[in-house]
Amino acid sequence: MKTLTLVRPDDWHLHVRNGALLKAVLPHTARQFGRAIIMPNLKPPVTSVEQALAYREEILRALPQGMAFTPLMTLYLTGSTSVEEIGKAARCEHVYAFKLYPAGATTHSDAGIADVRSAYPLFAAMEKHDVPLLIHGEVTDEQCDIFDRERVFVDTALTGIAGHFPGLRIVVEHVTTREAVQFVESASERIAATITPQHLMFNRNALLAGGIRPHHYCLPVLKRESHRQALVAAATGGNPKFFLGTDSAPHLTSLKENACGCAGCFSAPAALELYAEVFESAGALDKLEAFASFHGADFYRLPRNTGTVTLTKTSWEVPAVYRGEDNVAITPLKAGEQLSWQLKV
Numbered sequence: 001m002k003t004l005t006l007v008r009p010d011d012w013h014l015h016v017r018n019g020a021l022l023k024a025v026l027p028h029t030a031r032q033f034g035r036a037i038i039m040p041n042l043k044p045p046v047t048s049v050e051q052a053l054a055y056r057e058e059i060l061r062a063l064p065q066g067m068a069f070t071p072l073m074t075l076y077l078t079g080s081t082s083v084e085e086i087g088k089a090a091r092c093e094h095v096y097a098f099k100l101y102p103a104g105a106t107t108h109s110d111a112g113i114a115d116v117r118s119a120y121p122l123f124a125a126m127e128k129h130d131v132p133l134l135i136h137g138e139v140t141d142e143q144c145d146i147f148d149r150e151r152v153f154v155d156t157a158l159t160g161i162a163g164h165f166p167g168l169r170i171v172v173e174h175v176t177t178r179e180a181v182q183f184v185e186s187a188s189e190r191i192a193a194t195i196t197p198q199h200l201m202f203n204r205n206a207l208l209a210g211g212i213r214p215h216h217y218c219l220p221v222l223k224r225e226s227h228r229q230a231l232v233a234a235a236t237g238g239n240p241k242f243f244l245g246t247d248s249a250p251h252l253t254s255l256k257e258n259a260c261g262c263a264g265c266f267s268a269p270a271a272l273e274l275y276a277e278v279f280e281s282a283g284a285l286d287k288l289e290a291f292a293s294f295h296g297a298d299f300y301r302l303p304r305n306t307g308t309v310t311l312t313k314t315s316w317e318v319p320a321v322y323r324g325e326d327n328v329a330i331t332p333l334k335a336g337e338q339l340s341w342q343l344k345v
């Protein structure tokens with residue numbers, strides 16, 4: 001049997017929600033990953049160190065007995081974030097970054113930043129304290145076509161931020177376009193990007209051709225094939241600026257299969273297996289370990305994990321639905337489909 005053993009990977013962009021949803025989704029991530037950067041877009045958002053510490057406790061309580069997993073907390077940047085809170089976050093051993101959501105860009109982003117330039121004093125504080133800034137890189141201008149929102153953000157906001165704050169470490173989250181990849185590649189080494197499994201596997205036909213597929217709907221939205229190819233080249237090329245961030249974003253099936261469906265793909269149950277398929281079809285399985293287990297840890301200046309995980313070449317079917325307490329039902333990415341790699345437990 002073909003097997004693949006990697007140093008235990010980390011997920012550098014993850015939504016685990018709270019309450020019953022948290023309990024239902026967390027074990028899937030903890031089974032595979034040593035650590036994850038936890039997104040702060042709860043309702044209400046996690047905006048203070050105090051809230052982040054309380055949320056961290058809730059995550060640790062939801063962890064099944066015997067599972068070792070470390071949540072790396074982030075704070076949600078709002079118009080009322082203070083420079084003091086940034087100093088506090090920098091001194092807190094459990095907070096690793098701030099997340100910038102342009103107001104209205106995605107799920108629970110209404111408390112985000114309406115005008116990126118207004119947040120420059122906050123970026124200056126992050127630069128000073130060396131706290132990374134994680135960016136959802138899309139403009140929210142209603143006049144801007146949804147397929148262009150990332151490219152326009154690169155030109156109108158990201159280039160400015162990167163130029164203005166040469167010492168600020170930035171992760172351009174879930175890149176989806178050739179333009180964002182090129183921006184990251186040509187920027188200094190303190191600028192990196194995460195890439196999701198769905199943007200590596202699918203182009204926008206998977207969302208819209210032959211019927212609308214709500215479980216392929218996420219933000220930034222899937223793009224055309226040439227962009228997907230640029231992402232695969234970036235992820236599998238060995239460049240340390242690109243690392244694994246699933247953006248697994250669970251929503252109840254009833255809220256996805258809806259006249260106004262929520263954005264987000266629940267990829268956590270098969271995350272590593274999905275990436276393995278992508279790397280194998282690109283003939284780059286030898287590059288998977290660095291992408292999944294080294295580049296992110298190095299960027300965040302954390303030690304690499306010490307244990308390992310093993311994948312075997314075994315075909316298995318992704319369950320149609322995952323259930324939890326309080327009638328939680330969540331449809332995973334690739335529900336009911338066959339995968340060719342399986343994580344050994």
Ligand code: NCD
Binds near residue numbers: 041107136218219250
């Ligand atoms: C995320 C969510 O549901 O929280 N959705 C998504 O489509 N990716 C938010 C985000 O990361 O944009």
Ligand code: ZN
Binds near residue numbers: 015249
């Ligand atoms: Zn996200």
